[in-house]
Amino acid sequence: MERMRELCDILNKWAYEYYVLDNPSVPDREYDRLYDELKELERETGVVYPDSPTRRVGGEPVKGFSRHAHIARLYSLDKAVTEDELGAFFTRVFKVDPSARFTVEYKYDGLTVCLTYEKGLFVRATTRGNGVEGEDVTAQLLPVHSFPLKISYQGTLEVRGEAVIRLSVLEKYNREHPDDTLKNARNAAAGAVRNLDPSATASRGVEVFFYDVNYMSENPVSTQTEAMEFLKREGFATYPYFKICNSPEEVYAAIDEIDAGRRNIDVLTDGAVVKVNDEHVRAEMGYTDKFPRWAIAYKFEAEEAETTVERVLWQVGRTGKLTPLAEIDPVDLAGATVRRATLNNYGDLTRKDVKVGSRVLVRRSNEVIPEILAAVSHPAGSVPVQKPTVCPACGSPVLEVGANLFCTNEQCPPRIVQKLTHYCSKNAMDIEGMSEATLELLYETRNVRNFSDLYALTAASFEGLAGFKEKKVNNLLSAIEKSKNVPLDRFLYAIGIGQIGRVASKDLAAYGSVANIAALTYDELVSLENIGEVTAHLILDYFADPRNVEELKRLEERGVTPFVKARVLEGIFQGENVVLTGSLSSMPRSEAQRRIEEMGGTAQSSVTSKTTLVIAGEAAGSKLDKAKKLGIKVIGEEEFLAMLSNSNKEA
Ligand SMILES: [Zn+2]
Incomplete structure (x- = not known):
C-alpha cells in the first residue's frame, strides 16, 4: 500500500510537469513503467486511491448526460x-x-x-x-x-x-x-x-x-x-x-x-x-x-456571423474538383464585407445540411476564404442544393469520389485556368501580376493552355487586350522571364506533379533534377517522409503520361531551368528548427520564413522539443513562454537581422 501511495504521488507529479507545466522531467517510458507497476498493484490489492492516475482513462460510452446544479451560480460576463x-x-x-x-x-x-x-x-x-x-x-x-x-x-x-x-x-x-x-x-x-x-x-x-x-x-x-x-x-x-x-x-x-x-x-x-x-x-x-x-x-471584432444563403455555385479547381461556393446575404466580418463563403466539397455541403435559403454561420479568419461552419435553421421556402450530374462549366459527366465530385474532362476550361493560376502563384513560380483574371483572358483570347505557352508570350500577344498598357505588359513579361530560374522544389509544386504540396516537393527536390525524380521507383517514393501510397502512384502516373513528358521538354526548351540551391547546405540556419513568434517590423512573417529556409533552416509553426531557435518579435505570445520554459535559445529581431546580413556578406 505504501508503494502504491508513493507511485500515485510520483506519477501525479510527472503528469503535472508534462501536462500543466509542459516541461517533462522523465521520458515517457519511465512514466509508463511505474504506471504499469501501479496498475498491477491495484489489480492485486483491489484498492485504487481516489487520485490514482489509473482513474484518468476514458470509461464506457454513456447513454445521456445527467444534470447537476452548481453550488454558486456561474455568471456570464457583460x-x-x-x-x-x-x-x-x-x-x-x-x-x-x-x-x-x-x-x-x-x-x-x-x-x-x-x-x-x-x-x-x-x-x-x-x-x-x-x-x-x-x-x-x-x-x-x-x-x-x-x-x-x-x-x-x-x-x-x-x-x-x-x-x-x-x-x-x-x-x-x-x-x-x-x-x-x-x-x-x-x-x-x-x-x-x-x-x-x-x-x-x-x-x-x-x-x-x-x-x-x-x-x-x-x-x-x-x-x-x-x-x-x-x-x-x-x-x-x-x-x-x-x-x-x-x-x-x-x-x-x-x-x-x-x-x-x-x-x-x-x-x-x-x-x-x-x-x-x-x-x-x-x-x-x-x-x-x-x-x-x-x-x-x-x-474583438466579430469573425463569425449569421446570414442567409442566396445561391450555391460550383467552382472547378485544378484537379477538376467541384467546390460548392455559397453566395450569401453580405455580412461584415472582421472589418470586411463578405459576400461568398465556401463549403469545401459536396460531402461538406450535405453533412452541414446547407440549403438555398438556410440561415448559416459564416466564419472569416485570417487570410482564409470565408467558410460556412453550419446551418442554423431552414426557414420556409429553403430548397436543397441540387447535386450536379454534369460539370457546370463544360457539361462533362461528374465522377463522385468519397466526399468529392470531379469533372472528368481534363480540358475543362476553368480547370486549365486554375492550373495556370496555381503555377503562377506566390509559393509556386511567383509570376507577379499574373492573376486568375489575366490567365482567363489569355486562355480565351490567346489560346494559352500549357505552362510552356506562357513562355511564348510577347508584347504582341497583349495587343488589343483592354487594360494592358505597355508598362504592365513589360512587368508581366519580365516576371515570366524571371520565373525561368526557380528552385526545383517550387517548380515541382507549380507543375503539380501528383498534386503534391510544398513539403513533399522539398523531399523530391533533394533528388536534384526532374530527370532523377522521373526515374524514382514506387518503393523509393513511398520511403520519403511526406509521400504516401496514393501520392506515389500519382507521381508515377504523371511521368508515365507522354503529354506531361512533352510539356516538361517544352518548358526546358523555353529556358525554364529549375535549380537546386547548393549554398543552402552551409546557410547560417543550417540544422536549426526555427519558430517565429510575434511580429517583425522589418518584414512580413512569410518573408522571414522564406529567408530562414533559404539559409538552410526549417521554419516551424509551433514550439516543440525539436525547436532549436525562437525569433521573438513585437508582442510575442505563448510560444515565447514555452521556448523559455524549454530552455530554447531566443533571439530578438535585431539579432535576426544581423544574422541575415552577416550571412549575406559571406555569400
Ligand atoms: Zn468541366
Missing part, C-alpha cells in the same frame, strides 16, 4: 466591443473607488466547465449550462490532465475553466481525418467534451485552462490575483496571460497586447477579460441578475 463601452465601465468602477486596480486576461473561446472538489478530492465536472445547472461531464474530463485529482485545500471548492482544443491540434486532427474535418476550435472543444463516449474527449486533445474560483466554503479568495495564485499553487493549468493594471491606460495597453498577439497563440481567443481586483470594490458593485458589475469582457 460585454464591451468599443473603447467607449469600456470607458463607461471604468467610470462606474471609479465612482466606487478612484484608485481601483484591474486584472486583464485572455478570453479563450471554448466551452466553460466547472470542477467541484470536496475534502481535497476531485468529485465532479459539469458544463456551465445555464449558469445554475449544467451537464455532468466527469467521465469525459477525467482523462484530461489539466487539473489535479487531489488538492491541499480541504473545504468545498468550485473552480471554473475553459475547455479548448489548440489550433495546432485541430489542424493535425483535420489532416488525419480528411472526411471528418472540424472547422472551428470552439465547436470542436464543445463537441469533444459533450461526447457520450468519454474516451473521445482526451483523444481529441481537449485541454482545460482555469481562470476563476467560483466557490470556496472556507477562507475564500477575495481578488483575482489571489484566485490565480491559488489555482497555480494547487496544480491547475492556468491562462498564460495575466496582468495587473493600475490604470485604464494600462488596461488598454494590455488589451492591445492581447489583440496583437492572439493570431500567434495556439488557442482561439476572442477577447480580453477585465476584472476589478479589489475586494471592497467588487463587494460594493455586486451583481446584476446576469453578470458581475465588476468585470467585463472586451470582445
Whole structure:
C-alpha cells in the first residue's frame, strides 16, 4: 500500500510537469513503467486511491448526460466591443473607488466547465449550462490532465475553466481525418467534451485552462490575483496571460497586447477579460441578475456571423474538383464585407445540411476564404442544393469520389485556368501580376493552355487586350522571364506533379533534377517522409503520361531551368528548427520564413522539443513562454537581422 501511495504521488507529479507545466522531467517510458507497476498493484490489492492516475482513462460510452446544479451560480460576463463601452465601465468602477486596480486576461473561446472538489478530492465536472445547472461531464474530463485529482485545500471548492482544443491540434486532427474535418476550435472543444463516449474527449486533445474560483466554503479568495495564485499553487493549468493594471491606460495597453498577439497563440481567443481586483470594490458593485458589475469582457471584432444563403455555385479547381461556393446575404466580418463563403466539397455541403435559403454561420479568419461552419435553421421556402450530374462549366459527366465530385474532362476550361493560376502563384513560380483574371483572358483570347505557352508570350500577344498598357505588359513579361530560374522544389509544386504540396516537393527536390525524380521507383517514393501510397502512384502516373513528358521538354526548351540551391547546405540556419513568434517590423512573417529556409533552416509553426531557435518579435505570445520554459535559445529581431546580413556578406 505504501508503494502504491508513493507511485500515485510520483506519477501525479510527472503528469503535472508534462501536462500543466509542459516541461517533462522523465521520458515517457519511465512514466509508463511505474504506471504499469501501479496498475498491477491495484489489480492485486483491489484498492485504487481516489487520485490514482489509473482513474484518468476514458470509461464506457454513456447513454445521456445527467444534470447537476452548481453550488454558486456561474455568471456570464457583460460585454464591451468599443473603447467607449469600456470607458463607461471604468467610470462606474471609479465612482466606487478612484484608485481601483484591474486584472486583464485572455478570453479563450471554448466551452466553460466547472470542477467541484470536496475534502481535497476531485468529485465532479459539469458544463456551465445555464449558469445554475449544467451537464455532468466527469467521465469525459477525467482523462484530461489539466487539473489535479487531489488538492491541499480541504473545504468545498468550485473552480471554473475553459475547455479548448489548440489550433495546432485541430489542424493535425483535420489532416488525419480528411472526411471528418472540424472547422472551428470552439465547436470542436464543445463537441469533444459533450461526447457520450468519454474516451473521445482526451483523444481529441481537449485541454482545460482555469481562470476563476467560483466557490470556496472556507477562507475564500477575495481578488483575482489571489484566485490565480491559488489555482497555480494547487496544480491547475492556468491562462498564460495575466496582468495587473493600475490604470485604464494600462488596461488598454494590455488589451492591445492581447489583440496583437492572439493570431500567434495556439488557442482561439476572442477577447480580453477585465476584472476589478479589489475586494471592497467588487463587494460594493455586486451583481446584476446576469453578470458581475465588476468585470467585463472586451470582445474583438466579430469573425463569425449569421446570414442567409442566396445561391450555391460550383467552382472547378485544378484537379477538376467541384467546390460548392455559397453566395450569401453580405455580412461584415472582421472589418470586411463578405459576400461568398465556401463549403469545401459536396460531402461538406450535405453533412452541414446547407440549403438555398438556410440561415448559416459564416466564419472569416485570417487570410482564409470565408467558410460556412453550419446551418442554423431552414426557414420556409429553403430548397436543397441540387447535386450536379454534369460539370457546370463544360457539361462533362461528374465522377463522385468519397466526399468529392470531379469533372472528368481534363480540358475543362476553368480547370486549365486554375492550373495556370496555381503555377503562377506566390509559393509556386511567383509570376507577379499574373492573376486568375489575366490567365482567363489569355486562355480565351490567346489560346494559352500549357505552362510552356506562357513562355511564348510577347508584347504582341497583349495587343488589343483592354487594360494592358505597355508598362504592365513589360512587368508581366519580365516576371515570366524571371520565373525561368526557380528552385526545383517550387517548380515541382507549380507543375503539380501528383498534386503534391510544398513539403513533399522539398523531399523530391533533394533528388536534384526532374530527370532523377522521373526515374524514382514506387518503393523509393513511398520511403520519403511526406509521400504516401496514393501520392506515389500519382507521381508515377504523371511521368508515365507522354503529354506531361512533352510539356516538361517544352518548358526546358523555353529556358525554364529549375535549380537546386547548393549554398543552402552551409546557410547560417543550417540544422536549426526555427519558430517565429510575434511580429517583425522589418518584414512580413512569410518573408522571414522564406529567408530562414533559404539559409538552410526549417521554419516551424509551433514550439516543440525539436525547436532549436525562437525569433521573438513585437508582442510575442505563448510560444515565447514555452521556448523559455524549454530552455530554447531566443533571439530578438535585431539579432535576426544581423544574422541575415552577416550571412549575406559571406555569400
Ligand atoms: Zn468541366
